[in-house]
Amino acid sequence: MRIHRAWAVAAVTFLVLLGSAAFRSSYGLMLVPIEEDLGWTRAATSLAVSVNLLFYGLTAPFAAALMERVGIRRVAAVALVLIATGTGLTVFMTQPWQLVLLWGVVAGLGVGSTALVFGALITNRWFARDRGLVMGLLGAAFATGQLIFLPLLSHVIDMHGWRAASLLICALTLLLVPLVLGVVRDRPADVGLLPYGATEAVPEDVPAQGAARRAVSVLVDAARTRPFWLLAGTFFVCGWTTNGIVSTHFVPTGHDHGMAATTAASMLAVVGIFDIIGTIGSGWLTDRFDPRVLLGVYYALRGLALAAVPVILGPSVEPGLLVVMVFMGLDWVATVPPTVTLCRAFYGVERGAIVFGWVFAAHMIGAAFAATISGVMRDMHGTYSTSWWLAAALALAASATCLAIPRVRQGQMATAST
Numbered sequence: 001m002r003i004h005r006a007w008a009v010a011a012v013t014f015l016v017l018l019g020s021a022a023f024r025s026s027y028g029l030m031l032v033p034i035e036e037d038l039g040w041t042r043a044a045t046s047l048a049v050s051v052n053l054l055f056y057g058l059t060a061p062f063a064a065a066l067m068e069r070v071g072i073r074r075v076a077a078v079a080l081v082l083i084a085t086g087t088g089l090t091v092f093m094t095q096p097w098q099l100v101l102l103w104g105v106v107a108g109l110g111v112g113s114t115a116l117v118f119g120a121l122i123t124n125r126w127f128a129r130d131r132g133l134v135m136g137l138l139g140a141a142f143a144t145g146q147l148i149f150l151p152l153l154s155h156v157i158d159m160h161g162w163r164a165a166s167l168l169i170c171a172l173t174l175l176l177v178p179l180v181l182g183v184v185r186d187r188p189a190d191v192g193l194l195p196y197g198a199t200e201a202v203p204e205d206v207p208a209q210g211a212a213r214r215a216v217s218v219l220v221d222a223a224r225t226r227p228f229w230l231l232a233g234t235f236f237v238c239g240w241t242t243n244g245i246v247s248t249h250f251v252p253t254g255h256d257h258g259m260a261a262t263t264a265a266s267m268l269a270v271v272g273i274f275d276i277i278g279t280i281g282s283g284w285l286t287d288r289f290d291p292r293v294l295l296g297v298y299y300a301l302r303g304l305a306l307a308a309v310p311v312i313l314g315p316s317v318e319p320g321l322l323v324v325m326v327f328m329g330l331d332w333v334a335t336v337p338p339t340v341t342l343c344r345a346f347y348g349v350e351r352g353a354i355v356f357g358w359v360f361a362a363h364m365i366g367a368a369f370a371a372t373i374s375g376v377m378r379d380m381h382g383t384y385s386t387s388w389w390l391a392a393a394l395a396l397a398a399s400a401t402c403l404a405i406p407r408v409r410q411g412q413m414a415t416a417s418t
Contacts, residue, residue, distance in 0.1 A: 022148075022149045028251045045099065046375030055104060059109050060117045062212055064120075079109070079111075082113070085110075090103065125195065132287035137279075144272065157261075227346050230405045267317065282334035291339070296403055304327070
């Protein structure tokens with residue numbers, strides 16, 4: 001039996017997201033080495049991470065619209081080059097503003113263009129069946145990246161310094177460019193196929209507007225609906241409680257508690273292992289159960305895990321810490337399949353991908369706020385404890401908010417007002 005090309009496209013998409021994850025996994029490991037090497041403050045390095053997360057999020061909806069306009073393959077290839085450039089040139093920097101420019105702006109544009117909106121667009125176009133499962137698999141790319149790259153990069157930094165790790169990420173992302181150009185196509189029709197699981201062709205609207213204008217117009221329309229603000233608000237908290245505090249500040253928090261960087265990185269790798277299980281499982285569950293309820297459960301579990309971190313973290317790995325890492329992993333990206341499904345249910349296939357781009361922008365804005373605020377609070381109080389408890393409270397509030405999202409049938413357009 002011949003395997004549908006959609007699975008090859010999804011596999012390359014997974015690798016692109018994996019390459020993006022290599023960069024996103026690195027900054028938590030590199031904060032302390034860069035500070036010690038160049039004499040910079042935690043607030044200065046955290047600012048670069050925040051700018052990256054901000055550009056990461058705000059680029060996503062425009063990238064989704066640009067992919068509609070000029071093609072998925074071209075945008076993804078250019079994005080990988082931007083990540084490689086922003087990472088590789090850091091080896092020459094001498095001032096904090098250069099880190100902000102390279103990590104924040106250049107790499108931020110790259111990772112924003114290879115964000116989960118990229119995976120959502122591939123899923124919506126290439127798959128008519130098992131969309132939740134495929135989105136779960138693509139969402140697991142970040143977890144897999146943590147699993148692979150955190151121990152690897154931590155070892156490289158220990159042995160050869162943070163510059164060697166930067167060059168490694170640069171090389172890996174550049175190697176993906178020819179793979180994208182050779183395998184990925186914008187639509188199944190480009191190679192004479194129907195989407196996987198489809199029995200007949202579905203006409204697609206070709207946007208008459210430019211990419212930026214379409215992204216803004218979709219935002220304006222979505223912003224008139226109540227579901228958009230509920231989804232964006234809860235995903236703001238999702239970003240705060242994952243990329244913002246855990247990815248950026250868990251290793252430095254472990255350092256404050258006497259834990260070695262390699263040990264803290266291994267704990268994030270545990271998150272990656274169980275994130276693969278949780279994200280794929282969430283995709284399977286999303287195809288079968290109410291996504292609003294799933295989101296409520298995920299945020300509640302995350303809040304409990306975050307609250308426990310400053311209490312149980314110490315120089316060594318205790319059983320309680322492993323339990324917390326497992327819970328974090330199981331719902332790290334588990335929120336993505338239900339959120340993508342709700343965006344598609346309210347706003348349709350093509351517009352839904354752009355709407356998810358804006359929801360994802362809220363995610364990364366939340367992450368940017370958390371990265372900066374947590375770093376500043378650490379400089380002010382000498383501890384991260386309050387930052388972790390604040391994140392926990394926000395997660396629990398998001399859990400309650402999810403139940404206010406209206407119930408919809410698949411394909412139903414949003415009509416609720418704000």
